[in-house]
Amino acid sequence: MNKSKKDILVVDDSESIRKFVRMILEKSNYNVFEACNGEEGIEVYERVGNIDLIITDIYMPKKTGLDLIIELNKRHKGIKIIVFSDGGKHNFSNELGECEGLGATCFIKKAFIKDELVNMVNNMFLE
Template sequence: MKILVIDDDDAVLNYIREILRHDGFNVLTTDNGSTAFEKLARNCDVTAVITDIIMPEEEGIEIIKKIKSEHPHIKIVAISGGGKMSPQSYLQLAYAVGADATLRKPFGHKELLNTLQNL
């Protein structure tokens, strides 16, 4: 399974990448939505995307909408630690626009892997 991870926080990006690689996943990463779509265009075998909701260049909600519109077969896991609203509010909005699953930061190794297995 090839997974694209989108998060503007390097620590979170590295954490997720290491967990997934350790468990045998092929992982692509990027820190913003624009390069995410470039990577998706070059890697048509991506089966899942993990995206943060709150990011400076392009919000995760817009990324989810666009992926679901252009690549409806790709499963999406939205992640959030909150911001101006509670993390749960952002994650509910992510579900409403097409996310297949959500995780509230911080999350653990097992929680991430269980979420991916249940997609």
């Protein structure tokens, strides 16, 4: 069965970021689910099932984005994942390497999210 709309799970502890990403993606004809941390992200992923893409922040309470990536990749191979972060005090090149090593497909800085997000999401489904 080929769904007409792809399902995307956005995981971020900032409600305003989640709502902003939802608005951008829904205007581009995607279904969007939200979670406020990695723990809730895993719960939503398992409850909804068949999610086509996860977009996650790295630094969140309870379970981080890295925890989310590790746990879901153990259970479900081949999940498409975009990691986004403002980075704070952290080094983006280290984050990118660690995320890719754990199975993330792409990495984007939140500062560029509006300009790059829809293009990145669309490209994920061209593969």
